[in-house]
Amino acid sequence: MSSSAPAPLPLVRTAVAAIACAILIAAGAVLFAPPAHAADQGTGFGTWAPLSASGWHGSMVVGGVHTYCIRPGLPLPTGESTDHGVTAAAAGLSPQQLTGINLLVTTYGQTSDPVQAAGVGWAVKAIADRSETLHSWGYRGESLAEAVRWTMNHVSPAHAEEVARLAERYYAEGMSAAVASSAAQISLTTDPADARRGVVRFEAGGPGTITLQNAVFADDGAATLADARPGADYAIVSASPTGDGAPYSVDARVEGSAGYAAAVRHITTDGGQDTAGPGGPLRFSAETTDATPRPVLFSPVLSTQVIDAEVDGGPFVDDVRLSVEDGVWPRAGDGSFVALRATARVYRTDAPPAESMGVPADATPVGDLSLTSDPGRGAGVYRVESGWDLPGPGVYTAVWQISAKAQDAGVAAHLEPGYAWVEKFGVATQQISILAPPPQPTQTPGVPSAPPAAETPPAAAAAPPALAATGLDDSTARAGGIGVAAVILGCAVLAHVAQRRRRSALP
Template sequence: MHRPPPSLRRLPAVLTLVAILVGVAVAPAAHGADRGTGFGTWAPLSRTGWHGSMRVGDVHTYCIHPGLPVATGTTTDHGVTSDVNGLSPQQLVSINYLVSTYGQTDDPVQAASVGWAVKAIVDRDTTLHSWGYGGNDLPQAIDYIMRRASPENSSAIQQRTVQYLAEAEQISVPRVGGQLTLTTDEDDPTRGTLTVDVDDTASGTLRLENAIFADTGSSERSGVHGSVSYPIVAPPSASEDGRPYVVRARGAFSVRSAAIRYYSTPGQQESAGPAGPTEFEIAAQDASPRPVRFSPRIETAARIDARARFVDRVTITAAEGVWPRHDNGEFVVVSASADVYRTNAFPAESSEIPANLTPVAHLELRTDPATGAGVYETSTTTLPGPGVYTAVWRIERSSQEAQSVPHFVSRYFWTERFATPAQTEQLAFTPPSTDRTPAPSASPTASAFAPVPSPPPMAPAALAFTGISAGSLPGIGGASILAIGVGLVALRVARRRTGVLRA
């Protein structure tokens, strides 16, 4: 505030008269500025000026128009603005920093130091030379005036003014706004990150929908400062009926305003009060829905039917209790398969299939997209013969349809134990029929499917161990019969003779 020229020394009386004349027209919302905290003379114009704050209501304000009279008249509050007398955003953010951080005080040395620093930020040249100082050193210009207003505090005010200016120069214009980014882990869609990109001086709160922060288990996080990333967890329970789901994030932040609360007094000083922080919100959501992942499981009950087929009743469920769906509502299809093995006796149950066994049959299962989990029945072709049969089911991520693969845990593989009781059945040997009724001759039509060849003609052959040909057998047979008859007659005659002698 400058020293008035002699021609203006009668101005206070004139201004006072004008104020009295127009006082009745003052708007109710406007009011005069009161003396704040500082040093000097509280008057529009004086030899020493006023160096400190002006109080408007409960707010300490500071001159932003060096050279104009002190605002003792009616003052109007224009609210927070970033458009003041052509001041740059850097000037505004520096002024706001000073009047907010140090300006709301009852310490006169501190208030006077803020006043000098604010004026120097707005117009350094006018601040240096308004009171007759001819040099270019701010501390000397302060001392030139304060030796008259408060010489004992001049040195402290010089030091603090230099300190406040240095701090204000380090305050950068903050970036208003920013960006949130959600990512999804390729191997596990229930996990990912939320990345915040805001000004380093920004602080605020984050809120998640359908997810929680991995380290806290909460969907809300306060005290977020600057740019940072947080791991998140998006559980399948966030899904609606197993359908793909979307994670959303919102952030409410604030930064120091490159603005001031602007006050003006007609014909007198303009001043700056503290402007609250600038607030902004940013939001984001998943680039694509997260598929519900699950771990299908199988329970089985096998039997061998009358056609010698291995029949399996398969109950398939999701370990998590949720069977995923596609966007159209259809259930994700699961493909499963089983190999059937044969042994001579009931094998011992184990987690490994014996290395010497090879499959003798195969089973396939594909779930119904309209049903999902449930009970399915499948069977082999006719088994190769008697024995003990056991099936081992498996579900592999790599064997699924392309649309189903994203819903399986990475590298998912599930298999049954070998020879579980529910999967082991015996096909018994069927003994041959005891019915000795000659089999009927083949019908003429049977030869069309399996022709039966005629028996080969009997060729003459020597009988074993005799050396007699087959053609001489009838003569030899007659002679033998004759000899036997003669012998029987002789035997009978002999018995009669013996009987006579004994008598």
């Protein structure tokens, strides 16, 4: 018995691959082909059939949307229709025709009123091809209203006049529709006196919604403004998004509608009409950011402490603490802290002054001090020593200040316009005293100075009390004293000898 030989493996694999490719091609044709819909009878008057004596005057519904004929003279699109989506290339129509048709179909065409739908249908066909529209049903004149009445008297005589009136009105409105531009631009400006403030404005073919980042609108504090008008200035207030003092930028974006797009939703049917649905508004958008980053503003202040409250002379030495009352210490574009300059004037008074907002009349200026903060640390304590010495006894008081006008332009941009902070006069921690030397005796002119008084010698030691008077002179007294002493000594010797004899006599 003979049997068939199995097919070679390479041939099997080739066949399988071919079948798979065919399946993929077929699937692709289904997946990527434009969607197809059957056109349904919409709103209007006449006969819903591809060809009829009086025709159909109104809308055709495709995918739930009312569409209108733009190829007058062709059969009604009752067959399978293909939706090509919104396009600016429909049936060879010009941008102005597409804009007018889009306006009518969008504004008036999505209706359930047959009179209104019929008026839209006539106007749309007339914009697409006026001659074919006027003469398709036997009318020989050039009036759109008369052509509508001529035809509608055979379809719905009771509504012929109103449909004609609406057709003329809609046609005029559609033909006068300007082709809008999607071009738009938006700009930001910074107030030169206050970097936090500025203006945003845009130019476009219609109103739009402006959205800000790192800023809000000055009127209501919101970051978004709807229905903004092109060409109008809107004040803004900006703020740093990070809080680290680094320069920052404001971003602005506008989106809106410039009218009706020069486009329609294009539906085609083989052997039948092309129809047009709403093409939507013409959208525009634009965005921008600050051309130059905005500096962070702050309110710097300081406090001070002299090193020694009493000195014999020398320079004025002060420790100055720089700090921020409002905001944070700003940074330059390279990340360093801005270098702030503070200055002081030192005054002399005869006595410690009381605190006051101004400098008293009896205070005499004696010199100036200044410091510039370190870009590496910004706020902190800085020791300041005058380059001159205190001129003599008195009380010396420094009055420090920080002002915008004393700064470089780049630093002044970080301060409020006209910013000035001034220390009170007479702050106790700002006073240094030099005491006057003790007063010296004064001499009357022409009178010689008295010689210094001789020192008084110390008093002699008191003499011992004298003996009672006996008539003896001093020598006799001395001799008597010596004799008495000898007697006493002799007695002592005799007593000692007797004592020894008694001891030796003892057994």
